[in-house]
Amino acid sequence: MSALLEVQDIHTFIGQFHILEGVTVEVPANGITALLGRNGAGKTTTLRSIMGLNPPARGAVRFDGQALHGRKPFDIAQLGIGYVPDYRAIFRQLTVAENLQIAERRRGDLAARSAFIFEVFPDLEKLYQWPGGQLSGGQQQMLAIARALVPHNRLLLIDEPSEGLAPVIIEGMMAAIRRLTDQVGVLLVEQNFRVASQLADHYVVIEDGKSVHTGRMPDLLASPALIQKYLSAA
Amino acid sequence: MQPTLRVNTFRQSLILSGLFVLGLLAVNLIVFKPGTMAVVTLSGLYQGMLFFLIAAGMSIVFGLLDVLNLAQGAFFMLGAYAGFAIYGALPAGTPIEARFIAALVGATLTGGLAGALMEIGLLRPLYARPVYQIVMTLGLSTALNEVVRAIYGPAGLVPIEEPPLLATTFTIAGGQFETYRVFIIAVGAALMVGISLLLQRTRLGIIIRAGVQDSEMVQALGINVRRIFTLVFALGTAVAALGGMTAAPFLGAYPGMGTDFLLVAIIVIVIGGMSSYEGTAIASLLVGLTRATAEQISLQYFNTPILASVSILLFMVAVLLIRPNGLFGRD
Numbered sequence: 001m002s003a004l005l006e007v008q009d010i011h012t013f014i015g016q017f018h019i020l021e022g023v024t025v026e027v028p029a030n031g032i033t034a035l036l037g038r039n040g041a042g043k044t045t046t047l048r049s050i051m052g053l054n055p056p057a058r059g060a061v062r063f064d065g066q067a068l069h070g071r072k073p074f075d076i077a078q079l080g081i082g083y084v085p086d087y088r089a090i091f092r093q094l095t096v097a098e099n100l101q102i103a104e105r106r107r108g109d110l111a112a113r114s115a116f117i118f119e120v121f122p123d124l125e126k127l128y129q130w131p132g133g134q135l136s137g138g139q140q141q142m143l144a145i146a147r148a149l150v151p152h153n154r155l156l157l158i159d160e161p162s163e164g165l166a167p168v169i170i171e172g173m174m175a176a177i178r179r180l181t182d183q184v185g186v187l188l189v190e191q192n193f194r195v196a197s198q199l200a201d202h203y204v205v206i207e208d209g210k211s212v213h214t215g216r217m218p219d220l221l222a223s224p225a226l227i228q229k230y231l232s233a234a
Numbered sequence: 235m236q237p238t239l240r241v242n243t244f245r246q247s248l249i250l251s252g253l254f255v256l257g258l259l260a261v262n263l264i265v266f267k268p269g270t271m272a273v274v275t276l277s278g279l280y281q282g283m284l285f286f287l288i289a290a291g292m293s294i295v296f297g298l299l300d301v302l303n304l305a306q307g308a309f310f311m312l313g314a315y316a317g318f319a320i321y322g323a324l325p326a327g328t329p330i331e332a333r334f335i336a337a338l339v340g341a342t343l344t345g346g347l348a349g350a351l352m353e354i355g356l357l358r359p360l361y362a363r364p365v366y367q368i369v370m371t372l373g374l375s376t377a378l379n380e381v382v383r384a385i386y387g388p389a390g391l392v393p394i395e396e397p398p399l400l401a402t403t404f405t406i407a408g409g410q411f412e413t414y415r416v417f418i419i420a421v422g423a424a425l426m427v428g429i430s431l432l433l434q435r436t437r438l439g440i441i442i443r444a445g446v447q448d449s450e451m452v453q454a455l456g457i458n459v460r461r462i463f464t465l466v467f468a469l470g471t472a473v474a475a476l477g478g479m480t481a482a483p484f485l486g487a488y489p490g491m492g493t494d495f496l497l498v499a500i501i502v503i504v505i506g507g508m509s510s511y512e513g514t515a516i517a518s519l520l521v522g523l524t525r526a527t528a529e530q531i532s533l534q535y536f537n538t539p540i541l542a543s544v545s546i547l548l549f550m551v552a553v554l555l556i557r558p559n560g561l562f563g564r565d
Binding site for chain 1: 437440441443444446447448450451452453454455456457458459460
């Protein structure tokens with residue numbers, strides 16, 4: 001079975017800086033793939049390159065067999081990719097309801113999905129008319145993921161979901177992400193190795209803008225030498 | 235659970251605005267006779283609405299596109315001239331009411347179309363180059379002024395004929411006021427409410443309010459932000475052109491007529507808090523009332539309207555001393 005998302009040897013420049021120097025990632029249609037690596041390795045840029053926000057100069061990105069090269073971010077999103085950036089990007093002036101409505105691609109998307117969303121994130125139902133700017137960090141993270149679930153997405157790119165959250169909130173958020181995997185494939189960037197290792201089925205290690213190692217998460221966990229080699233400072 | 239924080243700062247802004255209104259009314263009450271006061275108030279609302287019609291689009295465009303469109307005044311002028319052209323182009327014998335309505339609709343469409351062309355053709359290559367934008371919009375404004383001067387002459391055109399229904403005056407508390415200026419107030423008020431409903435109640439409004447904060451994320455949600463930019467820019471210039479045509483039966487049309495209004499509109503936007511729609515709406519009226527009051531005071535005591543322009547600047551200074559980010563600006 002071919003992967004839902006195939007990223008092949010992409011090179012991305014931001015201004016004159018060569019940030020990605022050959023990243024290859026495959027994400028299956030179900031399950032979670034984690035991008036691991038130290039700060040500044042290029043994990044966020046990889047997600048932004050897939051979304052077309054920092055389009056790669058070389059290499060190929062294919063989603064469900066279609067090449068994403070030359071497509072605008074809105075066009076890429078419409079193929080069925082949801083993006084949850086590390087800064088969450090909640091619209092502060094919009095209510096929780098409006099933050100979800102804006103993600104509709106067809107009229108009725110939200111109505112069709114709200115039962116599932118409220119089941120996974122019950123807080124959002126209580127906060128439905130609150131301005132997004134007044135939610136706590138954890139609630140904003142929930143809303144950012146929920147927003148990516150409103151349209152019929154088949155792949156979610158989630159950047160640092162546990163960043164800045166209290167441990168008990170992280171547990172809830174992990175349980176929620178785990179629940180999504182029978183519906184979508186997830187490409188997860190996560191600095192917190194404990195979180196990444198408990199969630200992901202596969203992993204890709206990125207070092208200095210290159211993907212250097214990939215495999216199944218249980219194999220990584222069984223090998224202290226690999227963890228030491230790639231993630232010691234993380 | 236009730237959201238409180240935003241409501242409080244919003245309420246503070248409203249209270250502060252209300253205090254300015256009360257202050258202006260108090261000055262009016264002390265200085266003027268009742269008839270004069272009624273006329274000054276109406277005149278302030280009339281001027282404020284014209285400022286609003288130019289500033290509304292500028293403020294929304296500034297919030298969404300980060301572009302200060304210094305050509306907005308030229309679209310005001312364009313609307314007035316489009317109105318004249320349509321008046322002249324209609325066959326003789328067309329009733330004046332029909333000419334008037336055709337001119338209003340035609341000027342609005344002309345403004346919108348010209349705005350869309352400007353955004354697509356001139357502005358799009360210059361996003362992320364703020365200095366170029368300033369030069370381009372200012373240059374376009376000058377160019378349009380000169381084009382109009384070349385075609386219609388430097389003297390300007392006498393005010394176009396208004397529909398007989400509106401070409402009257404009425405007496406309020408002993409003061410005389412033109413019905414047509416009340417019509418302008420009504421047009422401005424209708425647009426003020428209409429734009430507010432658009433922003434609060436429609437999907438386009440949600441996208442605009444979200445895009446003001448983070449247009450990249452809006453795009454990552456699958457929305458073609460470029461198209462929204464064009465649409466919003468064109469709506470803003472359409473409203474300015476409608477304003478120019480609405481003013482044409484009163485002000486006529488002359489090269490540079492938009493520039494006078496543009497400067498005031500910039501002051502209005504600064505007072506309102508740059509990209510806040512509520513701020514722009516309220517600041518327009520406050521500036522109009524301030525200007526009308528100062529104009530009448532200086533006419534009464536110095537026989538010249540010398541204080542009118544200065545008063546707006548003083549008002550801006552006063553507001554910025556209290557609120558450095560404007561009445562509804564964010565910290």
